[in-house]
Amino acid sequence: MRVLIAGFLLLMAANAAAQTAGLTLGQRTTFALPANAYTTGLHVDIPPGTTKIKVELDNDSGDEDLDLFLRFGSRFTPLNAYGQPMSLDELSEQAHYYAISGGDEEAITVGRSNKQPARGGRWYLAVVSFAPRQINARIKVEATTEAPKPVEFQVRFDLPASDCDIAPWNDPTPVTPVGGNPGTTRGEQRRNAMIESLRQLAAGFDSETPIIVRGCWDNLNAEATGATLAAASPDNFLLDDNTLVFSSGGSLPAAPYLPSKYAFYSSAPASRLGGTRACALQGGSCASVTDMTITYNKRIGEPGVLGGAQYYLGYNAVPPGSVDFVGVSVHELGHGLGFISLVRLTANNNGPVGSLPFDRDDIFARQMVDNRVFPNPQFTRLTNAQRADVMVGITGLSWIDDRAANSPQNTPSGYPGVLMFTPNPIRPGSSVSHLSEFYIGQLMTPSLGLARGNRQLGLGVPMLYAAGWDPAPTSPPTYAAPYSGLWYDRDRDGHGFDFQRVRTDANGYDVYTLAFYTYDAQGRPEWYLALGSLIDGVFQAGLTAGGQSLLRYRYVAPGSPSQVVADQSGTVRLDFNQAADSPACRDGTSRAGVGTLGSLRFTLGGQTAAWCIEELVPRSQRPGSDLTGTWYAGEADAGWGASVATVARAGGGRFLFKALYFPDATNAGRWAYGSADNYTPGQTIPVFERRGYCRSCPVSLTDTQIGTMTVNLTQPIQGPSPANRVSFDVTYTGPEGGRFTRSNSPYELLTAPNQ
Amino acid sequence: MKLLWIAALGAAQSVAAADATIAVDTQPLATRVDKTHRVASIQRPEAVHAVRATLGSDGRISYNCAAATGADLRFTKPSVQRER
Numbered sequence: 001m002r003v004l005i006a007g008f009l010l011l012m013a014a015n016a017a018a019q020t021a022g023l024t025l026g027q028r029t030t031f032a033l034p035a036n037a038y039t040t041g042l043h044v045d046i047p048p049g050t051t052k053i054k055v056e057l058d059n060d061s062g063d064e065d066l067d068l069f070l071r072f073g074s075r076f077t078p079l080n081a082y083g084q085p086m087s088l089d090e091l092s093e094q095a096h097y098y099a100i101s102g103g104d105e106e107a108i109t110v111g112r113s114n115k116q117p118a119r120g121g122r123w124y125l126a127v128v129s130f131a132p133r134q135i136n137a138r139i140k141v142e143a144t145t146e147a148p149k150p151v152e153f154q155v156r157f158d159l160p161a162s163d164c165d166i167a168p169w170n171d172p173t174p175v176t177p178v179g180g181n182p183g184t185t186r187g188e189q190r191r192n193a194m195i196e197s198l199r200q201l202a203a204g205f206d207s208e209t210p211i212i213v214r215g216c217w218d219n220l221n222a223e224a225t226g227a228t229l230a231a232a233s234p235d236n237f238l239l240d241d242n243t244l245v246f247s248s249g250g251s252l253p254a255a256p257y258l259p260s261k262y263a264f265y266s267s268a269p270a271s272r273l274g275g276t277r278a279c280a281l282q283g284g285s286c287a288s289v290t291d292m293t294i295t296y297n298k299r300i301g302e303p304g305v306l307g308g309a310q311y312y313l314g315y316n317a318v319p320p321g322s323v324d325f326v327g328v329s330v331h332e333l334g335h336g337l338g339f340i341s342l343v344r345l346t347a348n349n350n351g352p353v354g355s356l357p358f359d360r361d362d363i364f365a366r367q368m369v370d371n372r373v374f375p376n377p378q379f380t381r382l383t384n385a386q387r388a389d390v391m392v393g394i395t396g397l398s399w400i401d402d403r404a405a406n407s408p409q410n411t412p413s414g415y416p417g418v419l420m421f422t423p424n425p426i427r428p429g430s431s432v433s434h435l436s437e438f439y440i441g442q443l444m445t446p447s448l449g450l451a452r453g454n455r456q457l458g459l460g461v462p463m464l465y466a467a468g469w470d471p472a473p474t475s476p477p478t479y480a481a482p483y484s485g486l487w488y489d490r491d492r493d494g495h496g497f498d499f500q501r502v503r504t505d506a507n508g509y510d511v512y513t514l515a516f517y518t519y520d521a522q523g524r525p526e527w528y529l530a531l532g533s534l535i536d537g538v539f540q541a542g543l544t545a546g547g548q549s550l551l552r553y554r555y556v557a558p559g560s561p562s563q564v565v566a567d568q569s570g571t572v573r574l575d576f577n578q579a580a581d582s583p584a585c586r587d588g589t590s591r592a593g594v595g596t597l598g599s600l601r602f603t604l605g606g607q608t609a610a611w612c613i614e615e616l617v618p619r620s621q622r623p624g625s626d627l628t629g630t631w632y633a634g635e636a637d638a639g640w641g642a643s644v645a646t647v648a649r650a651g652g653g654r655f656l657f658k659a660l661y662f663p664d665a666t667n668a669g670r671w672a673y674g675s676a677d678n679y680t681p682g683q684t685i686p687v688f689e690r691r692g693y694c695r696s697c698p699v700s701l702t703d704t705q706i707g708t709m710t711v712n713l714t715q716p717i718q719g720p721s722p723a724n725r726v727s728f729d730v731t732y733t734g735p736e737g738g739r740f741t742r743s744n745s746p747y748e749l750l751t752a753p754n755q
Numbered sequence: 756m757k758l759l760w761i762a763a764l765g766a767a768q769s770v771a772a773a774d775a776t777i778a779v780d781t782q783p784l785a786t787r788v789d790k791t792h793r794v795a796s797i798q799r800p801e802a803v804h805a806v807r808a809t810l811g812s813d814g815r816i817s818y819n820c821a822a823a824t825g826a827d828l829r830f831t832k833p834s835v836q837r838e839r
Binding site: 024028032039041079228233237278320324332428433434448 | 774803807809810
């Protein structure tokens with residue numbers, strides 16, 4: 001525990017010493033960054049009424065990789081809780097926006113409808129340099145009151161690949177201008193027609209960041225009476241979910257710019273919401289990263305295909321016998337903007353029909369409900385089988401988001417909201433990701449409704465507002481504010497967490513400790529400890545120099561610092577925001593009436609798990625004189641202590657629970673517990689050792705009394721108090737054995753009082 | 756004298772328009788920082804949507820959405836990560 005205190009001191013020192021330097025709006029500012037270094041020491045004051053903030057970063061050497069991080073209201077911490085340099089993940093977690101491409105230039109533009117909207121106040125910046133030598137970074141911040149910018153599409157006609165022929169874009173065959181398309185070569189007309197498609201697609205959308213579209217041609221399916229015209233999709237999907245861990249052990253960095261957690265967003269709206277290019281959200285080179293790709297069939301126009309029908313490249317109505325290039329493009333690119341669900345329509349090795357990729361929602365599917373059941377259950381909360389069933393329900397699936405449901409474009413169907421396309425049997429490529437055929441003339445129906453010459457998304461526009469395209473100004477987000485106290489996962493009875501606020505640091509962040517009381521593979525009690533700040537509702541456990549944040553300690557001796565056992569330590573992350581939507585909290589367990597939830601991910605012994613935790617004692621049940629907190633004997637006798645919780649009882653009494661942590665004979669950390677139903681100071685209570693079950697094992701709990709403790713707690717304060725005393729005599733029963741005793745020891749709160 | 760003042764004013768304006776230079780607190784990157792950025796997104800090529808045209812006996816063309824199959828699957832990109 002003394003190591004813990006040292007961590008606090010380092011944190012305080014780091015935060016107290018550092019000040020941030022102010023940037024002048026509109027003026028490019030240069031500052032030196034040593035080789036492989038970063039700064040969190042920049043801020044800029046944005047005037048009230050600002051609706052757009054643009055930050056641009058480059059450097060004087062022109063070819064060095066810099067990254068940019070931006071947050072509102074409070075600064076980035078210069079070092080983590082253990083005084084270690086901030087990792088990229090830690091900076092990404094603290095940021096509200098970031099741009100981390102592999103290039104030498106980064107830019108972030110925040111508008112009025114981003115999650116953290118542009119507004120007056122102090123914004124803080126951090127810059128990371130990967131240059132192997134000192135460079136001069138140059139940064140410029142502009143603030144304006146401009147109106148939102150209509151979305152701008154940048155088309156890449158120049159990214160060839162084995163499945164992307166770009167030659168048709170440059171076909172030199174002379175042609176006559178047609179239907180408003182002024183091109184004089186076939187290649188030019190094709191390019192013009194695609195740009196016209198994007199112009200039609202843009203109606204109703206804004207974005208401060210350009211959306212990048214890749215245009216390709218390929219030999220797609222082509223027969224005499226049927227042919228694929230074009231295919232498209234988002235190039236990537238982004239997700240704000242740190243609990244998703246891949247078989248490689250990797251996980252995704254935070255995506256704090258996405259309004260909804262635990263749901264995939266298509267790349268284009270993610271770029272809009274993130275205020276920067278796709279490559280700057282994903283990392284890596286920007287040379288060929290695009291938001292979406294559309295591929296046209298090179299074989300259209302061949303004599304034996306579709307009767308020789310050609311793409312019509314004019315902007316006006318399509319003559320009979322030709323293929324509507326613009327209409328088809330707008331529809332397909334609408335899918336690229338995010339009009340698409342990832343729910344599996346066909347079974348494959350990764351899951352059955354109705355399953356979700358990685359067991360995660362997509363933001364499109366989240367807007368739908370099963371309208372056959374009342375109250376209408378959310379589509380993504382159904383079981384795989386239930387989803388598979390409603391997907392063939394013909395009229396059972398409704399899009400209920402108000403922006404589309406109440407739109408004048410929505411023709412009443414007699415069903416809630418907007419009906420989605422759910423034919424029986426499922427039509428891969430069509431089901432769920434289209435409007436019902438009821439909406440004749442709408443472009444996003446499976447048959448496109450092109451007969452009426454409609455080439456705009458229509459009802460698809462307000463639907464896409466719910467998938468990351470809403471132009472309405474946003475209000476600043478509020479983040480979860482959890483209570484200090486004991487937490488547990490009701491699926492893992494017997495394991496628990498003591499999450500306690502210690503203090504508020506110089507930056508205004510609350511510093512917390514997290515103790516994890518659990519069992520090893522043999523069911524022996526063990527505990528781990530983490531230390532970090534609660535920032536925007538996320539407990540950001542600091543990483544040690546070894547990259548660990550959930551630490552196992554070994555007791556040394558009274559007055560000597562406990563030592564971290566690195567090879568038994570791991571990592572932890574705890575996020576209280578939108579935790580009810582996390583896969584851990586959607587595991588089928590009823591959590592009716594629960595208060596604040598937390599999504600907790602930990603890795604120990606190479607095993608990663610995500611648990612859904614809740615308060616063991618809600619704030620409403622705490623007594624007026626609340627002894628809840630982590631107690632210890634002070635620096636002179638550190639290395640043992642207890643997590644205490646008290647609960648109000650009728651008649652003014654208090655129930656007291658105490659988890660005592662102490663070393664066994666090998667100095668490994670163990671724990672035991674005791675409780676008093678009607679606690680009175682000075683009371684002697686039995687102490688039980690609990691043999692439990694490993695973190696991935698079936699529930700199994702056995703209690704054995706191993707001693708007693710006399711608890712005399714009267715004043716929940718940090719610092720010595722003659723009134724607080726504890727005595728105990730316990731003997732760990734495992735093969736390691738070990739008697740541990742104290743008599744009338746001083747006792748004080750290690751953590752902040754919960755009054 | 757007036758010319759001198761104008762010259763001085765011009766110089767001052769030039770200075771104001773030039774870059775500002777400041778000193779900032781810096782920290783060395785942790786040695787564990789991987790210079791190659793981690794891929795932060797998931798590619799899902801199965802999501803490709805396609806439009807098919809059908810030629811009717813009357814010579815009219817109708818449109819319908821379909822999954823991209825057959826040759827269209829060449830659109831598939833290598834997956835960088837697998838589901839666990």
